[in-house]
Amino acid sequence: MILLTQIKHTPSYTAEFRARGVRLFNEQRSEYRCEFKLVRARGLNDLGDHSKALNAAYQAIAPKLGCAPDSLRGWYRQSERDASARNGPTSEESLDQWS
Secondary structure, three states: OOOHHHOOOOOOOOHHHHHHHHHHHHHHHHHHHHHHHHHHHOOOOHHHHHHHHHHHHHHHHHHHHOOOHHHHHHHHHHHHHHOOOOOOOOHHHHHHHHO
16 A cells, blocks of 8 residues: 555646746756866767766756756757657647547
8 A cells, every 4th residue: 555655746847837947948058068168178078078068957957947857858858859859759749649
């Protein structure tokens, strides 16, 4: 038997909140690209460094919104799919699949 105190609550965020989070990420991630350029100048792995810079941006920006970095990462990736900048189902296609 599972006690109510053992059930983890997953907050649901409005579409407006998610859009605001993606907008904030887009506006502020350039600050982390500057750090990425410094790391790159030291001759470290290009792809790994870019990933680390994005990860640092998610880690820093998500608490400002009051959400988990993985939530922000998911919203950003979905916004890329919706803009056809990333492969995968768009939000509309995902909704159609569950209807």
